[in-house]
Amino acid sequence: MLKPLVVASSLIIVSGCDNNLTAQQAEHVVKSSQLSAFEQYPYQANTLLNNIRARKDPASLEEESAELVTLSQALIKELVVKYPQCTAYLDALSEVATVIASLPLAEIESGYHSDGKLPKFDDPVCYHAKDLLVHSVTVQASTRLGLADQHAYQNAELDIIEVIAHFEQVARALNN
Incomplete structure (x- = not known):
């Protein structure tokens, strides 16, 4: 009873x-x-992380990660104003930001995670800003493929955890 x-x-x-x-x-x-992109970004990243952990459907996760990509682009623009030494590096990324998610995951990894298709940079803040977009785009590309198994959800979760850590570095740089 x-x-x-x-x-x-x-x-x-x-x-x-x-x-x-x-x-x-x-x-x-x-x-x-x-709210500004700077204020929206951590909320969107944490919402996406929670929804990945809840195993939401890939289509809705794709939309959420696309929003994070858009916010990343706005933050990159803000960062370039304060850190002009990042301009060439981040402009090269921004030029392809709308098509990266359609690339195979291996190409995203080699070309953008590992910087194979990006110019050299001198300031670590450039790298942190780049990863706001690249990890978000990786999740967007993964969700487009359907997140077929537990491992795919775990990889997406790890990408967003990393995004949150990179955001903290970018936030410090923008607030200095």
């Missing part, structure tokens, strides 16, 4: 929490249009 009562109570509590989260999320969506 106690077990059904505990289950019923749990369901009531969970459903009540779910409604509150939905209201909070709706409120945040309204406010997010007023």
Whole structure:
């Protein structure tokens, strides 16, 4: 008799929490249009991370990662203003930002993660800014392929964890 009562109570509590989260999320969506890319980026990255961990469908994850790519591009523009030494490196990335996600994952890795198709850079902040976009685009490309198994979701999760770490470095650089 106690077990059904505990289950019923749990369901009531969970459903009540779910409604509150939905209201909070709706409120945040309204406010997010007023936020800068710098303010939106960590929220979007954490939302995407949570949705990857929840194994959301690949199509919605692709949309979320595409939004992170767009925010990355805005942050790269901000960073180039403050760090002009990154211009050539980040401009080369920005020129191909809209097509990178359509490339095979191996080409994204060799050409952009490993910098094979990018010019040299002198300041580590350039690298951190680049990785905001490249890791987001990797997740976008992976989700387009369907995240077929547990390993694919884990790789996407690791990419977004890395994005969050790179964002912290970029945030420090922009706030100096």
